[in-house]
Amino acid sequence: MIGPLLGTLLAGGLAALDATPVAQTLVSQPLVTAALLGLAWGDWPTALAVGTVLQILAASTLPIGARTPEEYSVGGVAGTGVALLLAAAAPFEHMRQAAALVGTLVGMTAATLHVPVVRWQRRQNEGLARWCEASLRAGNEAALTHAQWAAVAMAFALGVAACGAWLALAHSASAMIERESLRIAGVWHLLQPFWLGFGIAQLLHAFVQRRLERAGVFAAALVAAWLVIVAGAP
């Protein structure tokens, strides 16, 4: 289990980098990190269950202007990592579902609680920027590169630390979750479709933008797809 745990911590750091400081290619999005962690832990169903719900919610969370949105990069890794860690403890279907529910809740909580951390990080960057400008004025051309890499290292370390903290917390609560797993699994049975519907509605609102013809496209696709899926089933 040490290998997947270390992989999860590394994924947390790399996701924190991709989210804003480096490249921004969507590698940090929950579905992508869930796929990678599912591969590392050898558990696709749990990774898929948590990854799809967190991804649907993350898609309607946008970094516009100076707004600091929920950090689903760290949230995605923490949530999926916690679910996989708990699911690995007991190989039963109800435990996997309980782990998925706890992982999804941890993912959303971690995404929300990481916002003040990111704000703190950005305030530290202000200090770096002031130091950099003063150094440049003093003739130190390399200050710019040093400031950039210092900020990258800080973001990576915070991502690793946050994921580590959530994994440790989940590990300490694993006995209680295992004990209540049957009832928690029952809640997952209803909450998963509820969250999926909730996220789909947010995205639908973003795409339709009060245009009737787009709502019509959605309705037509829903009916047609339902007929094809149901009629085409063996």
Next chain:
Amino acid sequence: MSRLRRATLFRIGLRANLLQATWNFERQQGLGWAFALAPALRALYPDRAERVDRLAEHTAYFNTQPTLASIALGAAARLEEERSQGLGGDAEGMARLKSVLGSTLAAVGDRLFWFTLRPFAAVLGVLLAMVNREPLMGAAAMWAMYAIPHLVLRFTGVGWGYREGPGILSGAFRVRLERAMRWIAVVGCALLGILLAWALAPAGEPRAIEVQSALAGGLGLGLLTAQRARPSPTRWALALGILALGLVLLRRGA
């Protein structure tokens, strides 16, 4: 004659990947902007004191959508080139260029990348993951759908901005972008319809009535809460999740 070589423009594109590394509330992307532009300044200003002076000037406030920032970087490199050759351009002109391009590119880029392409890629990824019952293909499709245009624009945008200058956003290019955004949103609506149909009856097997009701309940509440920007969808989803879990766990003795 042009003094900036292709390799220099490529290095600017490469460094644009760190545009937001030192993002802060004061200068926002200012430091990253100067870091990305440094290869051009190194090529244009052999005198160290002058180069450092220019670098410090570029650390001032700048913010835009990070993918399309490459276009602004290219246009700024062109203006710096003219400035270094004494063909016009000064600090005030550079500040004006950054301000105009920053806001214009943000207006186009935020809508294209954040409001349209990213949600579209997510819907495609989730749909493929649910249909395949494993997340790998969905994750790959989602990543490719967003990252390929993002990285292509990041690297080619510098040369584009360098050749065309600030005029790049006028006329046909903007019209094409608007049309692309409209079509992506329409296809996104269709994909959401398919996703919902699959969630109701995965692989043709309709799910239990209580599951379909929960999906419909989420959809209804989602449409209601989407009318307001605050609190965020995550807080709604989290609060309802904790409430449901809490109620079930509190009924322990019942």
